[in-house]
Amino acid sequence: MLLEVEKGVVLAAAPQRDHPVSRGTLCIKGWNGHQLIHHPERLTQPLLRINDCLKPVSWNKALSYAAQRITELQQAHGRDCVGVVGSLKTVNEASYLLGKLARTVLHTPHLDAPLRFDHAPSLRVLREQSGFANAAAALADIEKAGAILVIGADAKAQNARAGSLLLQAAKRGVPVIQVDPREQEHSRFFRLHLRPRPGTDLALINALSHILLAEGWQAEGLAGLAKLRDDGLERFTPAYAESVSGIAQDDLRSAAGLIAKASSLLILFGTGITQQANGTANVRALWNLALLTGSIGREGGGLLPLLTANNSQGAVDTGLMSEWGPGQRDLQETAVRRAIEAAWGASLPAEKGLTLQEMIDHAGGRIRALYVVGENLAWSAPESAKTSAALDKLDFLLVQDLFLTETAARADLVLPAASFAEQEGSYTSLERRLQRVRRAIAPLRGCKPDLEIIQLLAGALAAPWPLRKAEEVFLEMQQLMPCYGGISWQTIGHPGGVLWPAHTDDEECTLYRKLLGDRQGAFTEVSTGLPFGDEPDADYPFTLITGRPLFHRRTGTLVTRSFTLDKEDPVATIEINTDDARALKLRSGWPVIVKSRRGEVRRTVVVTRAVPPGTLYLPIHHKDGLSQSLMPSMLEPESAIPQMKLCAAKLEMV
Amino acid sequence: MQAGTRLVVNKQVFLDNLSLCMQKMTVIGPQKLRGGEVTFGPLRSLRRLTLDYVNDLDPLKRFFLPQREVLFAYDLSGKKPRLLQPEQEKPRLLFGIRSCDVQGLAHMDGFFQGACYDELYWARRRNTLIISMACNRPNESCFCICCNGGPWLESGFDLQLTDLGEEFLIDIGSRAGRVFLEERPMPAVTASRRHETRRRELMEACDAQMVPTAYLAKACIQITNNRVREELWEEMGSECFSCGGCTHVCPCCTCFDVVDCPEGAKSGTRVRCWDSCQYSGFTREASGHNPRARAKERVKRRFYHKLSYAYIQQDGHPGCVGCGRCITVCEAFGLLDISAVVKRLRRDGQ
Numbered sequence A: 001m002l003l004e005v006e007k008g009v010v011l012a013a014a015p016q017r018d019h020p021v022s023r024g025t026l027c028i029k030g031w032n033g034h035q036l037i038h039h040p041e042r043l044t045q046p047l048l049r050i051n052d053c054l055k056p057v058s059w060n061k062a063l064s065y066a067a068q069r070i071t072e073l074q075q076a077h078g079r080d081c082v083g084v085v086g087s088l089k090t091v092n093e094a095s096y097l098l099g100k101l102a103r104t105v106l107h108t109p110h111l112d113a114p115l116r117f118d119h120a121p122s123l124r125v126l127r128e129q130s131g132f133a134n135a136a137a138a139l140a141d142i143e144k145a146g147a148i149l150v151i152g153a154d155a156k157a158q159n160a161r162a163g164s165l166l167l168q169a170a171k172r173g174v175p176v177i178q179v180d181p182r183e184q185e186h187s188r189f190f191r192l193h194l195r196p197r198p199g200t201d202l203a204l205i206n207a208l209s210h211i212l213l214a215e216g217w218q219a220e221g222l223a224g225l226a227k228l229r230d231d232g233l234e235r236f237t238p239a240y241a242e243s244v245s246g247i248a249q250d251d252l253r254s255a256a257g258l259i260a261k262a263s264s265l266l267i268l269f270g271t272g273i274t275q276q277a278n279g280t281a282n283v284r285a286l287w288n289l290a291l292l293t294g295s296i297g298r299e300g301g302g303l304l305p306l307l308t309a310n311n312s313q314g315a316v317d318t319g320l321m322s323e324w325g326p327g328q329r330d331l332q333e334t335a336v337r338r339a340i341e342a343a344w345g346a347s348l349p350a351e352k353g354l355t356l357q358e359m360i361d362h363a364g365g366r367i368r369a370l371y372v373v374g375e376n377l378a379w380s381a382p383e384s385a386k387t388s389a390a391l392d393k394l395d396f397l398l399v400q401d402l403f404l405t406e407t408a409a410r411a412d413l414v415l416p417a418a419s420f421a422e423q424e425g426s427y428t429s430l431e432r433r434l435q436r437v438r439r440a441i442a443p444l445r446g447c448k449p450d451l452e453i454i455q456l457l458a459g460a461l462a463a464p465w466p467l468r469k470a471e472e473v474f475l476e477m478q479q480l481m482p483c484y485g486g487i488s489w490q491t492i493g494h495p496g497g498v499l500w501p502a503h504t505d506d507e508e509c510t511l512y513r514k515l516l517g518d519r520q521g522a523f524t525e526v527s528t529g530l531p532f533g534d535e536p537d538a539d540y541p542f543t544l545i546t547g548r549p550l551f552h553r554r555t556g557t558l559v560t561r562s563f564t565l566d567k568e569d570p571v572a573t574i575e576i577n578t579d580d581a582r583a584l585k586l587r588s589g590w591p592v593i594v595k596s597r598r599g600e601v602r603r604t605v606v607v608t609r610a611v612p613p614g615t616l617y618l619p620i621h622h623k624d625g626l627s628q629s630l631m632p633s634m635l636e637p638e639s640a641i642p643q644m645k646l647c648a649a650k651l652e653m654v
Numbered sequence B: 001m002q003a004g005t006r007l008v009v010n011k012q013v014f015l016d017n018l019s020l021c022m023q024k025m026t027v028i029g030p031q032k033l034r035g036g037e038v039t040f041g042p043l044r045s046l047r048r049l050t051l052d053y054v055n056d057l058d059p060l061k062r063f064f065l066p067q068r069e070v071l072f073a074y075d076l077s078g079k080k081p082r083l084l085q086p087e088q089e090k091p092r093l094l095f096g097i098r099s100c101d102v103q104g105l106a107h108m109d110g111f112f113q114g115a116c117y118d119e120l121y122w123a124r125r126r127n128t129l130i131i132s133m134a135c136n137r138p139n140e141s142c143f144c145i146c147c148n149g150g151p152w153l154e155s156g157f158d159l160q161l162t163d164l165g166e167e168f169l170i171d172i173g174s175r176a177g178r179v180f181l182e183e184r185p186m187p188a189v190t191a192s193r194r195h196e197t198r199r200r201e202l203m204e205a206c207d208a209q210m211v212p213t214a215y216l217a218k219a220c221i222q223i224t225n226n227r228v229r230e231e232l233w234e235e236m237g238s239e240c241f242s243c244g245g246c247t248h249v250c251p252c253c254t255c256f257d258v259v260d261c262p263e264g265a266k267s268g269t270r271v272r273c274w275d276s277c278q279y280s281g282f283t284r285e286a287s288g289h290n291p292r293a294r295a296k297e298r299v300k301r302r303f304y305h306k307l308s309y310a311y312i313q314q315d316g317h318p319g320c321v322g323c324g325r326c327i328t329v330c331e332a333f334g335l336l337d338i339s340a341v342v343k344r345l346r347r348d349g350q
């Protein structure tokens, strides 16, 4: 994307024809998102809470206050009383230094990124199976796929590029099988649309594998098939899957048939299958399915999780997830720890860190101070009321953001950060594409780029960190990140940058081919699945699912500050099936109260056949921020992702 | 010199004069970005100017109707309220603009005069000398020949240049263009038969590169007579990503939104920015009712405006100059740009 600047003001965004991914397109957010840069609500001074009021203070005062409070609390409660939450939007270099700051200067293990809330299961399974916590495919694979399975994702709304390639594939006649309880705008163009009962994806995915195996439709030369069959797949018969998911056996067979006939299977998936009790089990099942079709490491095949933010992958790569350090390396491995400690010249905290939801749950207890960079936790975390109360329990909340978000408004100290147009660095997209972002304008007066703030804070905490530029930090972090090896700062400055690993091969999508070769990886365990913890009953008869509409991004901090985008979505709605609406005597446009076991929100009814009977669909709405207040925060046991995709709910008249 | 007579000037001499203009005027011209893509922007010297380019994807209407502009700023903090108008811009010279964009300006002129007379647009229009470059390098998506948008034009420019290699062949389109040539030390000769032949050869070569894909006539008739099946609009609406790209890049699209951006209680700005008929917020009424709530209605509207006889009669031509930009920017690639849609309408009518 190009930005047009006149006299220090960003006037416009323009698409870039020679960019290999966008090829001259921009989505609605790309065209209009720049309006936030000069939004009058931008924070331009640090704000310190004095007598329960946020008052402007100088940067010097702010930084020394932060350092003093953190030091006091660490002296009183131990160094691990501090938690750090990274950003999915800032540049890699800032993320890398944030991790280093947390683990060495603050010496706390409690560091995590909001990716925990979206794709923790995807990253976990992919890393377990392949050694890499990232997509096992690239966007270009959508153009080469023999068949495509889209599950738990609305590609059109969540990633216009993926959505566009998917639509083109469907129009070319490539069989696209969509699995989603709700009908989407593009569903009509897909070959098959399977609409399982919410939360029953595991049975459906495993049944597809079951059919492939039973019919002998699997790829040739696979090892471990007998074990796969006997240790779990066997019980996932089409009949069983039908009883659980409500999908007719014939439909399951047709889907499996389409997959079997195709030269490769590409699986696109989203939070619809990860934010569940079976989040990790679902991704495991997808891995097995892809492997059975011989699609892992093959052009036009593999697994592509639709990560939600511009630098989600960068946050994983640079070490912001609690379990992995820079280069996605496992911090529990001694050799890895030694190497990182030697490079950083400091020891790393020994114990395992808390994950994001756990930090919130322990706020005021084990966690006394939280440093949050660019994330509106008060709105992104489930059970909003509980989250806000937890944030209030902290002795010190330090927030770094562009705007006074609901989280920043609760902070003791707020540091005004610079926007994407005001900083230098690199981003890594969901397909591992490492690209540079260049400063279009100087940071707004009073704001500082994240990279600089983190270094200044380290300095205030008495760490001898010189103030370095993005390029220098990039060179340092590369030393610790084999995955970014061999990539030069110049190369990533070209339109489209590079897909890592660039040292293995220049060609796209080769990661898995190179690494797995003929071996194709191994099957993973088949889980029976857990019941979802918030079942409907007589009091809460509906299953409520959430989703993100086209013009949204995460908590809306940025899109609500673009007047064009803001205008697109004035009304917070809830979708209900036509028959249910008739039974409840509800009409489109009427206000209702949606209640779950945790909270309630007011919404306007939309009556539609797009949602199946018994299901409510709640578009995450960014203005009242309350969508997540309904959703449960209990953790999926393996990846510690909150089960925030679905819950039991009821409707009441206003 | 007479308007209508073609002249020939040495290319380097012309460019040297252009370079001299940069001291007094803002000269906007095509320049290469990192990675090789060409975009138009202010030039401080000839160093960054390139003459070998396919047209900018970002339409040149932006120099007259910017994507975002401050209409005025207000300040209520003093005794008297103060209104601050944007500064007067330096005279500008737009060099190298392609024919389709010149034709697009003619379309916009029609919209911004009369009842919708727009001071800011016209201030920029009057302030800018248009030296266009007849198109010797069409993009693969260009189809201006179908829409009377180029590659060569008869009017709409102050000067139109044809690149003959060592020389520029110049069509004079206005008094301002003639004065520009006369006031500068540029030895010009009247075009000879050789020059004219070369010009014709270039035109033919350019025509040959363009595949006429825009079957506008049939689509105009079908849209005017409401002979397009609703199901087809329905299908196209479902395909659309509502990105607004098609209207943003279209040299014939003029829609904008005006918003107030208060900075505290006492001051702020009123800002105008491009809007798009493809956005649902475009037509939503204060009551919440939206006459074009669905993408289907919005896509239909866009083509009705571009191709129906009611508008052709009003504007004198269809709302398309064949620049091909909507082909490139459409997220629903190959499905909803104007050339794809007229083809679909034509097939649907059979």
Ligand code: SF4
Pocket: B246, B249, B250, B251, B252, B306, B319, B320, B321, B322, B323, B324, B325, B326, B327, B338
């Ligand atoms: S409709 Fe498309 S091809 Fe025609 S002028 Fe507009 S952008 Fe160019």
Ligand code: SF4
Pocket: B239, B240, B241, B242, B243, B244, B245, B246, B247, B278, B329, B330, B331, B332, B336, B337
């Ligand atoms: S460019 Fe294409 S996808 Fe975008 S609004 Fe226009 S028609 Fe729709």
